[in-house]
Amino acid sequence: MQTSPATLPLTVWPARGRHVGSAAADVLRVNLQQLKDGAVVDDFLELKEEQAFEARWRVDGEVTVRARLTLRPDDEWVLVAEAEQPWKAAWASPAGMFWPLGPDADWDHDAVAGLRMRDANRLPEDDKELRRLLRDCARASWAVHLIVHEAMTPDERGLRSLTEHLPPSLRHRVVEHRAAPHQFRAVNWALKEFDVQVPRGGAVLLPPLPPGRDGEDFAVRSVFLDGTEPAELIDAVTRFASLPRPLPEGAEDALTALRERWRLTTAEEELVRQRELVAMYAEALDAMTKSRDLYREAAERANEALAAYREAGAEPPRPPAEQPGSPLQQLTRTLERFKPRRPPRDENDAD
Known part of the structure; x- marks a missing residue:
């Protein structure tokens, strides 16, 4: 019988990415030490035998967050954080507690698509490649994927990623895809299998969605790429990210490790x-x-029974096999x- 996947707890913040540079452990170690020296994190611990780091800090002054980041041999990293209360979008991103946030950082690449979490990533021109990319993102990525269609070619301000306007906790959980003006039909053709469509000059969030939710609830009719804050888009992404959803593949093991193998006490x-x-x-x-005491009592009774058999001249019975209980x-x-x-x-x- 197939069981339903576990639901992501409201207290948990998960992320998975890829570090494309070198010496990822050194980068983490130096950044965590700097944050500890600056009292941004309360403490951290490196678990060398597990290629993992644990860190603890507080949000809203008194709510403790515990987080564990594990490095994998293929340069992939998995990060799971859990707070004492349901997670708030306004809290600091756990990724920023482990990794440096400078523009030249090499850690913020989505593990599936390889695209940067803090960039406006161009969608492929080839239709088959476009469809394959969106399918992979919908099925395997831990990130929230935002598809934005440009009604016209934007200027320099409009080329900047919209993720910089998102609440702190969402900036490193969202991958932004940009469709050029001429890609409108091709993108919606690729999105058809997900039962969503991107409005011309607007945006849409890539499913899967929980049962009973309509993709149109998370479509934004107009996105002005002029550097202003896209309030409607921020609302849609925030609502989408707060929906109850199954734990992504591999997240349950990471959450179990955080809860049961925690050592930064x-x-x-x-x-x-x-x-x-x-x-x-x-x-x-x-x-x-x-x-x-039970054995002593049983031994006494066995000796009494054995003596009785011997007195009667009978052959003692063979002892029974040990019972399960x-x-x-x-x-x-x-x-x-x-x-x-x-x-x-x-x-x-x-x-």
Whole structure:
């Protein structure tokens, strides 16, 4: 039976991209240290054996955000952040807490399309390539994809990416695609399979959408490419990004790693964890004591029965095979349940 994919929690911010430069770990390490020195992040930890970085900071003064970024051998990175409250678009982008935000940074390329998250990316002229690109983006990318049609060729101000006007948390989750004036028909032909159309001189967001949602709800009739703030487009992107949606492929594993393998603990959190371990060991010891008493009682009864057989001159019966619910198996299951799940802290980890 096929199960429905898990829904992205409202507290979680996911992103996946590609670093096209060199020494990605060095870039992360230097940037995180600078942000820690400037009290922008509370602390960070490098997990060298996992090629991962953890960081913790606060938003709105008191809401803690925990985030984990993992580097992969193919230069891809996966970042999942989780806040103590539902995520707000006005909060700082977690990507900007790990990566430098300068214009020459090499980290902000979409993992599927290879396009930059902070650029206005030109759509391919070839129709087949155009359709293949949009299909790949809709099916595999973690980003929100914005299709903008230029009613006329814009000037220098209009060539700048519209993502710079978005709320901070969305600037590194949106990939903007630009269609030239003559591509209007070709783009809508490619978008037909997604049941959405881009208005002439407007914009549309690329599905998939949750059930019951219409793509036209996220189409913008007019986008003025003159450098002014596109209020209607910002509203559409913000509403689209806040919709409940399934966790993208691979995000569930990344979220599990964040929640269950988190090692950047505060002193208070470590104290709570040690108390939990003490309680678990106490429960395990109690289970062992009870099992010992059960074995002692069973052994006494077995000895009494054996003595009775011998007195009667009968052959003692063969002992039965261990039953699934025996005290030994109960004890084994108890000890397995209380094994510590956290890996030991690496001595080479950063403080």
